[in-house]
Amino acid sequence: MPGFAKRLERARVAPTIALTVRARELRASGADVVTLTIGEPDFATPPHAIAAAHAAALAGDTKYPPQDGTRALKQAVQRKYAREHGLDYGLDQIVVGNGGKQVIYDALLATVEEGDEVLIPTPFWSAYALMTHAVGGTPTFVSCPQNNGFRLRPEDLDAAITPRTRWLFLNFPNNPSGAACSPADLAALGEVMLKHPHVWILSDDMYEHLRYDDQEPSTLAAVEPRLADRVLTVSGVSKTYAMTGWRIGFGVGPKNLLRAMANTQGQVTAGVSTVGQAAAAAALDGPQDVVAASRASYRRRRDIVVDRLNDIPGLSCHRPEGAFYVFPNVAGCLDKISAGGRKISTDEDFAVALLEEEHVATVFGAAFGMSPYLRISYATDEAALEEGCRRIARFVAGLR
Numbered sequence: 001m002p003g004f005a006k007r008l009e010r011a012r013v014a015p016t017i018a019l020t021v022r023a024r025e026l027r028a029s030g031a032d033v034v035t036l037t038i039g040e041p042d043f044a045t046p047p048h049a050i051a052a053a054h055a056a057a058l059a060g061d062t063k064y065p066p067q068d069g070t071r072a073l074k075q076a077v078q079r080k081y082a083r084e085h086g087l088d089y090g091l092d093q094i095v096v097g098n099g100g101k102q103v104i105y106d107a108l109l110a111t112v113e114e115g116d117e118v119l120i121p122t123p124f125w126s127a128y129a130l131m132t133h134a135v136g137g138t139p140t141f142v143s144c145p146q147n148n149g150f151r152l153r154p155e156d157l158d159a160a161i162t163p164r165t166r167w168l169f170l171n172f173p174n175n176p177s178g179a180a181c182s183p184a185d186l187a188a189l190g191e192v193m194l195k196h197p198h199v200w201i202l203s204d205d206m207y208e209h210l211r212y213d214d215q216e217p218s219t220l221a222a223v224e225p226r227l228a229d230r231v232l233t234v235s236g237v238s239k240t241y242a243m244t245g246w247r248i249g250f251g252v253g254p255k256n257l258l259r260a261m262a263n264t265q266g267q268v269t270a271g272v273s274t275v276g277q278a279a280a281a282a283a284l285d286g287p288q289d290v291v292a293a294s295r296a297s298y299r300r301r302r303d304i305v306v307d308r309l310n311d312i313p314g315l316s317c318h319r320p321e322g323a324f325y326v327f328p329n330v331a332g333c334l335d336k337i338s339a340g341g342r343k344i345s346t347d348e349d350f351a352v353a354l355l356e357e358e359h360v361a362t363v364f365g366a367a368f369g370m371s372p373y374l375r376i377s378y379a380t381d382e383a384a385l386e387e388g389c390r391r392i393a394r395f396v397a398g399l400r
């Protein structure tokens with residue numbers, strides 16, 4: 001039989017796959033599963049973005065695009081950063097990818113040598129560690145503790161950087177904790193990074209517009225301009241404009257890094273869907289009231305979920321500032337037996353038993369590098385959230 005590449009050993013499977021498969025099986029067998037795992041908005045893509053894609057296709061915008069993005073989308077990205085952060089990027093400082101995820105992978109592929117460390121504040125989006133492994137790097141971790149609102153402390157950051165650190169990843173508002181940073185928080189982290197000029201910094205701002213603390217979105221590149229030659233800022237239209245399926249993300253930063261990323265990406269894909277780019281440009285340039293409307297709805301849902309969870313003895317849930325996740329602590333539920341006779345020793349045990357016994361799908365904290373927690377996505381309707389919380393309360397009440 002023909003063989004496989006050694007590098008396949010580095011491509012790890014997401015720790016949540018087994019639970020996802022089990023939830024699908026339960027659903028297929030007719031169970032009424034409440035799904036609180038979804039990392040995508042339940043809203044529709046704005047009609048003006050869809051219309052722009054349609055118009056682009058009819059106008060013949062259907063040929064291979066430039067590999068680093070269409071001029072029209074790059075100009076829309078340029079306007080976005082000027083408007084929102086007062087940042088001025090040239091078109092050669094912008095790359096468009098198939099989602100923010102590809103942009104992050106481009107950056108790692110272009111810069112990480114075997115054994116280089118990628119410093120990931122924890123809890124984290126599991127793809128960071130998986131992608132780091134895939135390119136031969138070593139993920140290292142620094143904790144963002146619950147008692148600091150899941151934000152990164154400057155002193156912890158400083159202590160975690162080594163001579164081998166190649167990247168620091170920042171993701172606020174955060175997946176999975178929902179924690180967001182103020183400009184002062186970012187300035188303090190920036191101050192630390194000025195002392196470590198060998199480290200690139202990736203600011204993953206995918207959830208930048210989904211925050212509920214009435215603070216304007218802020219980003220490290222704007223707060224600390226002295227880091228401009230080392231900061232890659234990544235964002236996209238997936239979460240802000242409910243456009244996950246269009247697969248459009250972008251990165252902005254120093255020219256040399258962005259050129260290297262565009263070259264790397266060019267080996268993998270001959271550019272990004274032209275009609276998707278037209279839709280993304282329309283979303284960025286169009287009316288922003290769609291974002292305000294979804295933000296108001298998410299904020300209401302966050303409050304429902306946090307209030308309901310905090311009413312359950314044994315759970316404690318921090319009220320996060322952003323994204324569409326909450327990250328309740330389940331320490332008070334461990335070392336018990338569920339009503340269905342399962343031993344609950346870890347957050348994974350909790351999530352498995354909750355799925356099997358109450359048909360509520362969540363993700364356990366260990367998948368994001370921090371236990372004992374659950375990630376609950378509130379990107380779903382209020383009725384499902386109320387029902388999910390009712391079932392969680394019943395499950396916890398049944399623990400002995």
Ligand SMILES: Cc1ncc(COP(=O)(O)O)c(C=O)c1O
Nearest residue numbers: 099100101125175206236238249
């Ligand atoms: C923190 C974070 N960054 C990036 C992404 C990827 O976004 P995209 O759909 O644009 O690839 C996600 C998606 O879940 C995410 O949670």
